[in-house]
Structure formats: C-alpha cells, structure tokens
Amino acid sequence: MIQATELTKRYGTRLAVDHADFTVAPGKVTGFLGPNGAGKSTTMRMILGLDRPTSGSVTINGVPYHRLAAPLREVGALLDAKAVHGGRSAYNHLLVLAKANGLPRSRVDAVIDLVGLHSVAGKRSGGFSLGMGQRLGIAAALLGDPGIVMFDEPVNGLDPEGILWIRNLMKALAAEGRTVFVSSHLMSEMALTADHLVVIGLGRILADEPMAEFIAKNSVSYVRVRSPQPAELAPKLALRGWRVERQPDESLHVYDTQPAQIGDVAGAEGLWLHELTLVQSSLEEAFMRLTAGSVEYHAGQSDDQGSPDGPAVAGWGTPLESQAPQAPQVEERIQ
Amino acid sequence: MTATTTRSFHMDAPIRRITFREALDSEFAKIRSVRSTYWTLLICVVLSVGISLLIAAVTSANWDTLSATNRATVDMSSVVAGVYFGVLVVGVLGVLVVSTEYGTGMMRTSLTAFPRRSVLFLAKAVVLTLVVLVTGIIIAFASYGVASPFYTKHGVDLSLSHGANVRALLAVPVYLALVALMGLALGFLLRHTAAAISTLVGLFFVVPIITNFLPGTLGKDLNKIVPSNAGSAMMVTHAATPGSTPTLSPIGGFVALLIWTALLIVPAFWFFRHRDA
Incomplete structure (x- = not known):
C-alpha cells in the first residue's frame, strides 16, 4: 500500500x-x-x-x-x-x-x-x-x-x-x-x-x-447522422430514448445506440440518410482530453486543432471529413 | 521465454532491520567488483614505490655533491618521497567511489536499497579508508624495502627501532587515507568525476604553487598548511634546518590535513543527507 x-x-x-x-x-x-x-x-x-x-x-x-x-x-x-x-x-x-x-x-x-x-x-x-x-x-x-x-x-x-x-x-x-x-x-x-x-x-x-x-466515463461513442430531413428525423430518434444533438452543420449526433438501429428507424419512417458513422473516441483521446490543459509542451499547432471539446481530437483514426457524405456508411474507428 | 510466475522464488525469511553491517558488506562488494579500484590501487603502489626508488637511487648517486645542509634533510620522508604523487591517485579513487555512482545513476539504486543516508555515507567512508590504509602500509614498507638501502649506506639512520622512523612510515597510510576521504567528499559535493578530480589536483598541485610565491609571512604560513605540504610534514623526522622552506611539525601537519578533510567531509555529509539524490 x-x-x-x-x-x-x-x-x-x-x-x-x-x-x-x-x-x-x-x-x-x-x-x-x-x-x-x-x-x-x-x-x-x-x-x-x-x-x-x-x-x-x-x-x-x-x-x-x-x-x-x-x-x-x-x-x-x-x-x-x-x-x-x-x-x-x-x-x-x-x-x-x-x-x-x-x-x-x-x-x-x-x-x-x-x-x-x-x-x-x-x-x-x-x-x-x-x-x-x-x-x-x-x-x-x-x-x-x-x-x-x-x-x-x-x-x-x-x-x-x-x-x-x-x-x-x-x-x-x-x-x-x-x-x-x-x-x-x-x-x-x-x-x-x-x-x-x-x-x-x-x-x-x-x-x-x-x-x-x-x-x-471517458470512451464516448455516438453515431453521426446526416440526412436531408434532420428536423423530421431527430424527434423520431429521440422517441426511442436516444440522446440526439443537432450540430450547427445540420448533422445529428446520436448517443446510446448503434448505426443499424438508426438505419432501421429511418427506413421505417421513409427518411433519407446521407451518412451514418459510428464515432468512437479512443481511450487515448479521452486521456488527451483529460490532460489537454496540462501538457507541458504543446506541439506547434493552431488552437482549433485538438481542442478539448471536439469529439475527434486531431490524430490518427480521425474520420476523414473530406469524404463526401454519401450513402449510409459505417466507419468503425480503430482505437 | 521466461516463465512469468514468481511463485518459485518466494522468500519466507523474516524481515531483519538493516544496519551499518549491511551497508558495510554492500560497500565492500561494490569496491571489490569494479576494475577501477584495482587499477587505481596498482597505479598508486607502482607510482609511489617507483618514484621513491628513483629518488633514492639518484640521491645516492649524487651523494658526494650534496651539501651538508641537504644531507641533513635526508630522512624517512625521503624514503617515501613517491607518496607525494601517490596521494593524488588514492584521491582519484575516493572521487570515483562516489562520482561513478552519480554519473551512472547507481546512487539512486544504492539509496533505494539502503535509504539511511548517514549510515551509507559512513559505510562508504569506512570501506574506502580501510582499503587505502592497507594499500598505504604496503606502499610504506615496500618503499622502505627498496629505497632505504640507498640511504643507509651513506650512514643515514633509518632504523625501525627508532620511534620517529616508525611514526614517519605509519604516517604514509594515514596521509593517503585522509586524501582519499577528501576525494570522496569532493565526489559527494560535485557529483561529477572530472570536476572533482580537477578540484583535487588544483588543491594539491596548483594552490601550493600560488602560496609558494605569496610574499611575506602570510604566504609562508599559507604555504605550510596547504594539503600537500601539511601531508609531507607528517613524514619528516629531521629537525628544521635554517634557511629551508618552513614546514609544520609532523603532528601539526596531521592536524592541518585533518582540518582540510573535515572542511570537505562535513559539508559533503550534510549535502548528501539533505539534497535530492
């Protein structure tokens, strides 16, 4: 001891x-x-x-x-x-x-x-x-x-x-x-x-x-959903007891569920999906978030990168935002 | 691949509190198990005895050209004259015993095994002192063996039945041990081999040059008490001769050297106890 x-x-x-x-x-x-x-x-x-x-x-x-x-x-x-x-x-x-x-x-x-x-x-x-x-x-x-x-x-x-x-x-x-x-x-x-x-x-x-x-506590995962009809989709998902956050860019972050279940809901309601991505922050990212304010020497990077609030801290395995939102896709992120 | 279980090596023996004895055992094991100990001690013996022999041979060969005053200064200190150089080598050993531990990081490992710092310090000092005393006795009597015949044939009385002669010979291990302790202290204070050795060399070979050239009685007094001159005074048996460089009495030399050693050892001990390792 x-x-x-x-x-x-x-x-x-x-x-x-x-x-x-x-x-x-x-x-x-x-x-x-x-x-x-x-x-x-x-x-x-x-x-x-x-x-x-x-x-x-x-x-x-x-x-x-x-x-x-x-x-x-x-x-x-x-x-x-x-x-x-x-x-x-x-x-x-x-x-x-x-x-x-x-x-x-x-x-x-x-x-x-x-x-x-x-x-x-x-x-x-x-x-x-x-x-x-x-x-x-x-x-x-x-x-x-x-x-x-x-x-x-x-x-x-x-x-x-x-x-x-x-x-x-x-x-x-x-x-x-x-x-x-x-x-x-x-x-x-x-x-x-x-x-x-x-x-x-x-x-x-x-x-x-x-x-x-x-x-x-720290390994947050959510499903990012892009749909041309977010206003209609969000309440339907919330109805299932999932936490839904509408993002400024009109995408939805849905917690407590899996991509397939969201796809099922959208299908049943006849709503379009352009993206369905499982985003999982690794423990490494959780650790980096936790210590973000306390790193002795930061690598030379601008402030908006690796911000403590962003779900995806800059680094390997970050979902490629440049991928055009297309048909429903599931991207399992490797920890 | 090694098995990862540790069950096979459990210790059932009861835990016994570590004491000075364990520190002493460990320090002996340390000084025995590195080559630098043997090298420095060998160099010290060869250098001291060799130079004593050389000086004896040269003095003997030139005996007829020596003035009566110079002849009168030939005594036991001449027999062990090589020690003047040998001290520096045991000083280096004293430095190395400590500075290599700092240089390699071994000191942290040592302190993890034996965290009672004052006891560890004492054990290190005792082991070094014992090793150097034994070496010093060998140097004294080996020098006596090879160098004294060159002087006795000219009638110099070096008989060991005279207390003064024995005292002068036994001053050799004491002188060497005190200088080794000064090296040890410098190792603890400076924690760096080169820095500690340079300081030691400065103290023994540079300071005397400066004090030697200082004018007046102050210069003379300072010159008497520098470590090398104080140490040399310990081995003198002849009476002071008029006109020669004034020196301390043998006992005075011993006390002066003791003070030098204390001046270094006491702060070294204090810092070792209180500084982060």
Missing part, C-alpha cells in the same frame, strides 16, 4: 507535483498515467525517498520509505534501467544490492533465473542491450520478494517480446496479491495492463479510479 497525502514538490517556481493525494492498493496493477513532464518520475522518486517533498508526505505500508526495516523486502523499484555501474557484472550488481539488505546469495541466483539472464550474469552490464538492462532492473526490483513493485515507463524502447513479458509479469505479480504501480505516458499501454488508474497532469492528480470506470 502506497499512500500520498498532499504530496508536493516545487523546483524553483515550477510545481512538479501539486498536492497529490492518491492510494495504491494491493492485488492490482495501478497505472500512473500522464504526459511527459507531468510529475510521474518525481512522484516515484519521492515515494522512494530519493527526492524530498516540499510539503506533504508519502508512506509505504504506513511509514516513510527511509524508515522501512529492509526496503528491498517491501518495495522493488525500477526507475531507470540504466542506473547501474556499467563496469560491474550483472551478478555483482545484484549481489551489492542483496548485501545491502542482508539477503542471501541464493536470492541473486533466483532472480537471475526468473528474468533469464544466466548466460550474461558474469558480463559487465555496460554492454547490455536495453532489453537486457530492463531485465536486470526487474531482477533487482524482485530481489527481496517485495509486496510492492514500482516500474517507471517499463516498456519504453522494448521490443514486442519484451513488452509482452513485462505486461504478463506485472499481471502475475498483481495476481499474487502484490501492489503493482506502473507509470506510462501511453493510455493504450495502460488499457492493456492496469486495473486502476491514477492520471496526473502538470503535477495534479486528474483522476483516480478503476479502469472500468474510467473507460465508461
């Missing part, structure tokens, strides 16, 4: 973390999601006692990190896979850490076994590939069989096999009842692994809720 209370970190005039309150509970993967520079790493460093909070506090199982009896037995962290002395062999790196917590040598062998580094254990870690370095970092994190594991952007730069391995590892660790806290700037990655979501933007906690709730 990790508990942050009013956790704040100020660098000069910049608030890196701004009165963050959140709890990371055992038995599930908690995703820590935020754009680059949102304060994820700073928060994780404060959890580990590496950085001192300007105000507020964060505790591990009720105590500050530096007061844990044997930290590696309770928390395993991978903040930066490159944070090893490259001149030391993988085995010796793990041995140094094991000795710091009075763990037996057998633990070093056990974690080397677990992450599959036997063949290179005696080699200096400076020559390791990113994937091997990541495995070494995870071996170090699991050295003391900790009840809490923390990974900062663990899949960054990994190949598909490595990504899959880490995803499965995190799920397995959570299934064993451990507290798994993992940061990412990719919603798509979180959607695949996290059970619970803590969203941070410009140092502020923007959401702290179960993944299912976040999805339900």
